[in-house]
Amino acid sequence: MPETASPRRKVVPEELKSAESVEIGSVDFFIGGPENQKRFFDSIEFGLRRFGDEQCNIFVTGIDSPDALKIVGAHVADFVKKLGSNGISVFPEPQDYCYVYNFREPKAPKLVILPRGKGNAFKKAMNGFLEKVKDEISGVISNDLIASEYSRILGELNAWAEKHQEQIREEAERLGFIVDFNENTGVRITTVKRLEDGKLAAFKDNTELNEYLSKLSKNEKAELDNGRVYITERVKDYVQDRMQRFNDCNRQMKRFVAGQMALFCKSVFADFKKDFIEKHGNDAFSGISLFLKRLEKHTVGFYDALLPKNGNGENGEIPIPIRDPHIQWKVNVVVDNGATKDIPVVVEHNPTYGNLIGGLDSKLMFGGFAVTDHTHIRAGSIAKANGGCLVISLNDLASYPAALPALFDSIRHKSLGIKDMGSSAGYDSHLPLRPEPIPLNLRVVVCGPGLYWRILHGMAQDHRFDFIRFFEAKAEVLPFVEANSRNISVFASWIREFSRTKGLSSMDDSAVGRLIEESMRLAGSRSRLSTNVEAIGRIMIEASESKLASGDNVNQLSAGHIVRTLEKRFWRLSFIYEVIQRQIAEGQKIINIGGEKIGEINGLAVSDFGDISIGSPMRIAASVYPSAKPGMITIERESKLSGKIFDKADHTVREAIKARYARRAPLALGIGFAFEQSYSGIDGDSASLAEFFAIISAISEVPIRQSAAITGSMSLRGDVQPIGGVNEKVEGFFDVCKVMNKLDGNCGVVIPHQNADNLMLRDDVAEAVESGKFHVWPVKTIDEGAQILMGKFLGELDGRVIENLKEFARIAVFFSGDKKE
Template sequence: MDKPHALTAEQLRPVCDHSQFTFSSTANLPDLPGIIGQERATRALNFGMGVQGVGYNIFVLGPTGAGKATAVRQFLEQDAAAAPPANDWIYLYNFHEPGKPNAVSLPHGLGRTLRDDLQGLLKELRRTIPAAFENEDYIRERDKIISELKEVQEQKFSELTTTVEKYSFSLIRLPGGFVLVPMVGGKPITEEQFEQLTEEQREKLKKLREKLQVDVDRTMAALREVERAAQEQMAVLDERVARFTIEHPINELKSRYHELPEVEEHLEAMLEDLVSNVEVFKNHDGTEEGMAAAMQMASSQGLLRRYSINLFVDNGDAEGAPVVLESNPNFANLVGRIEHQAVMGALITDFTLIRPGALHRANGGYLVVDALALLQRPQAYDALKRSLKDGEVRVEEYAQSLGLISTAVLEPESIPLDLKVVLTGPSWLYYLLQAYDEDFNELFKVQADFGDRMPRNDESIQACAQFIATLCRRENLRPFSPSGVARVVDHSSRLVSDQQYLSTRFRDIADLLIEADYWAGDAGRELVTDEDVQRAIEEKRYRGNRYEERLGEAIGRGEILVSVTGERVGQINGLSVFPLANAAFGKPTRITARTYMGKGGVIDIEREVKLGGPIHSKGVMILAAFLGGRYAQEKPLSLRATLVFEQSYAGVEGDSASLAELCALISSLADAPLRQDLAMTGSVNQHGDVQAIGGINEKIEGFFDTCKLMGDLTGEQGVILPVANVQHLVLREDVVEAVAAGDFHLYPVETVDEAIALLTGLPAGVPDAEGVYPPESVNGKVLAALETMHERWQALRANDEKDGHND
């Protein structure tokens, strides 16, 4: 079996040739016309916006930083611009049920017109109503009614007075009414005079007073009836004058809005209410100050606000369908709220204090909401689902929705919904909702899946250049030179760790462009070059690699044991990745194996102490199965082996070290030393095939940095990696240069035999027709060692059985 060949420097990273660009700088490029690299998502968005039906709302899923929200907003705004503007919505006072305001839809822009018309009406009525009640005709009729009333009152009172005086009594007015008092000599009788009367005289006065009191009561009742009749006449007069004054402008408005029956009906009810409350407009002293005071009092009592409208949703300035992005989707911001005002120490509200939510403002268009933020707000997700299921949105107070208050509150009429809701969020959240929320599948039937990468080809590279040009203009950055664009393209491949793809995490690309612009300015350049982009990459890494440096320092000082030269049995350099918040780095980890006679197979020490994760444990079980499948076809394994990550004090997860663990076991069994100047990564299956793993670039660079840290490169050091990972190599420039100079090497392998041959310098060995391996091969040495262990184990068992029989 031939040893694998080392990779060439050209295989270690893709290189964008900036000579392919025809522009001198990105200032010569047009803006990016749309979304790039997201064909699946754009087709889904087109379908979701075009299809009509209940529940065809859209969930946009994808990785953070992929520009989902920005792309969706641009996509929706472009589509919404071609759609007609949504209607206005207003709330009107309900004259029949004041606690249940009426919702009315108006053609867009008509809400402002109606509001202004009603304000003009009130302004006109403030002038015309007082004038009408100061008119000479009105005053003459009013005075006539008052004069007739006084005349009748005087006549009735005169007749009553004559009757009373005829019997020597007098009527005295008191706050509580009239009192009959006997008269003596034309004066009211005194107490002394009353005491001097005989009992018979007193009884006579009492009966006479009772008789006269009947006449007084009868007369007073008649006077009250006359006064009531006069008041009714005044009311009829006031109503006639008020109706005559108000009806004309109201009828003008009714004719103007004759195509809107709800408005006509409201104006008719408003006419009757104005006539009933005309005193509000004429109850002042005739001065402007008096009128203003009367209006202020009426306004504070809510009497005037009922004649206005609540312009709930105003689309008067809209040029297309609304696109609303709600960044804080709490309950009130979604379904609206009812505000209160403090008046005389109490909280009051009315229909003018109803405020719209995002669902109202987006009605007739699109609503974009971050799904994770939505689920973090209490009751918000349930309110959204309820509105979508019911096809209408109802404004209610949060406490009311929970049934926490029982006091009388406003119950505004619900508003029908006709909109598309677009939720954006990570993929895991979409699949979680899909699995556990039955309503979700009925309400969000369209999945727009944003990917994290796009193919690396001439078309996508040109699109990246246009994206850079667009962002530079939008953020007022320096233009990028062709070399700068090429370096950004290469870094885009590094972000996805793939030579054949580019990243679509445009937030990360945008950050790189902004930082590169800063370093270009620091260097005094007018164009951003590849040097500035590289500086931005290095500076960002430096800002976040303190922990990486501390770990490297511990290795360099011998606190963490790692060997990068020499050979040792049962010991190998595995490679680990340490993910941090904004970056990840790799470092070597010493893996050791010990084998000896016994039973129990391979013991994973990490698992035994509960530091190993399930995937790592699975990998150890797979390599144990490989050992049995290759070396125990004739005889059972009399083997006990241990594996451990040395100086590992945290959890170990993943199977990317299973190839290294298997090679360490084989080395221990064969007593074949392993090269310590090689590190290894890769997983292995039960047949010994090497499989791809993640974090390949960070792992290689981590071992490269460690080798440099512990001395100059020897020219023999390198990394063994899976063949399947070659396509994922996007290594740093210094690593590529070292490989080109022959100072560092990368060996791709397909099988464990290829890897063990590289590590030991011995042939792995191929079995002959009888299944026997050459004795000097690694596999032959392993079989010989296992045979020896088996024979000794059998001998020990035989001795134990013999001793037990003798006993």
């Protein structure tokens, strides 16, 4: 009989010494470092070195921790630093991106690209320049030269007006009228009477006027009316001429002021140019020179917008929202790389459309309508990562339907158009702004499950969605590293550093060793360590908090504290597990632990509930009978409760039996096979060994030991093959034996020998195995399995199997012949 396997690997204190120092945020530790993850690191370097190739973005798989994006982003940044230290430059110099007013098309703001750190310098310079111009422009308007010219032009206009007014008065007096020119009340024409001395006198009232008019002859009245019409026309011509001359004077004055303003703007803009170049260089100025030329021309034509005006909201009034009168001067720095040391590496944890692409904000105006302009353009993480790397989760990206196509279009066209989400979806937008697109040159690093990679590759055949074509570099991270001396010592250092950084209770060597053992269990092998250190960190935090809550006065956490924490965590999640154990103990779910039975065996299954995986035994039964039409009926398959892998394993067992016995005896028998008290779906091939031995027992009529359970797969040739979930399966059967008081040294589990390295059993199970109260038998062949389960090697049972098969054949032939008669 095979010897009992070692239940778990124990980390001894000697393995924890001479550990190198490790930072909590160390990228190398989280994913194993270049020594353990060569394929991953090489793929990352491959993708980054080919920065100019738009198709060589990077797809990262195998990192499922919440800190995956941070880990990958940190490594990308480290690699860039490494390249820079070696004098290798594959990335362009980061730039700043600004939006300014478009004087030709205000709804299409212009993009200004400046060297790193010059965006805010440009904005600050423009704000200061605006204030300077506003301060000085009033002085330009009110200087002596302009005042003198204004006086001259106004004097000429007034002289002309006085001359023509006098002419009209003289003509009016000859015709019996007085014309009064008043700047406030206008022109008034009054009828008067001529005295005997030839002088004119006004009438006292309308009665006197009417008496005077009644004494005039018909010809005199006609002459008076014609005179009034003539004078009225003369006044109209004068007013029109005066208005025309006044407008001409205004235009003349404006031309003069514009000329003075042009000289002023030329001077101040030249000073600004000189000052800006001295501070920021020609490269920075070349990006803004065209904008400044158009702004200078605009300022000359609309200088009045810069003149002081009465304040909005002064004297206790409620301010009314108005458009910025100086919007043409404003600079919106959407991307500022002034603080970026190497290249921008942006990790986007919430890739909504707005966070990824950017958007257009708006300002609510009086009346309830919204307006926007270039100062309300907001850049997203794509623009911020331009010239560097954008790290993003495909899981997160898939949560926002509009974001994924937008990212794809940006990568494909190497251009980013910032607009609101409604416009991108084809709807009319209330914010019809079309900013100039930002040219893109960046590397996108997408983290996602390997399944997504396969799905996207399948979709790549559709030219409308060839997203994956732009991700030529695939970087796959293994979820584990080798449990060698270096990695164990590094892990030990990380545990101690994590404890210190988080303010947890310190841990002795036994606690550190026990945590490393738990990492091996998470990795599914005693020769590996899981890279999921977050899970280990949560155990440490809980153990420390439990110690404080219990009032334990010991200075350090020991292995006992870790074990109790693990037991408590399992207890909180294991309600269903306890229900199953109680059903077995009460006999509601029938599991036989003692004695022997023909055609009945204890198999083992694992159920995954997401937060916990539990193992439990299942009673597997087989029956055989003579049949002229041999075949095998599996109740689960017939009931459509089985999966495809289970069906494959079922066929494999049937063909394995044929391969072993069909040459020596006819297989004239029917086989029935069932998982008793199983009412839900079942899949996998780990019950194929149990199925095989149950059928052999039924045919040979040799009973199977019920104190043992078995798990394992088998090949068509009868080779024993490994399975998954071995720890949970062994522990599940152990707990059944414990609850039924059968830990007497007879119970145990048969497992494939390949799974012995996967054993990292619970402490109580390991203790029972080491004390001989429970057994775990690794088997290499089905012969060894038969010896444990049936007390004989399979070769010794073959004789009885063949003899019974022949008897079945005789019975089948007999009844077949009887039927024909």
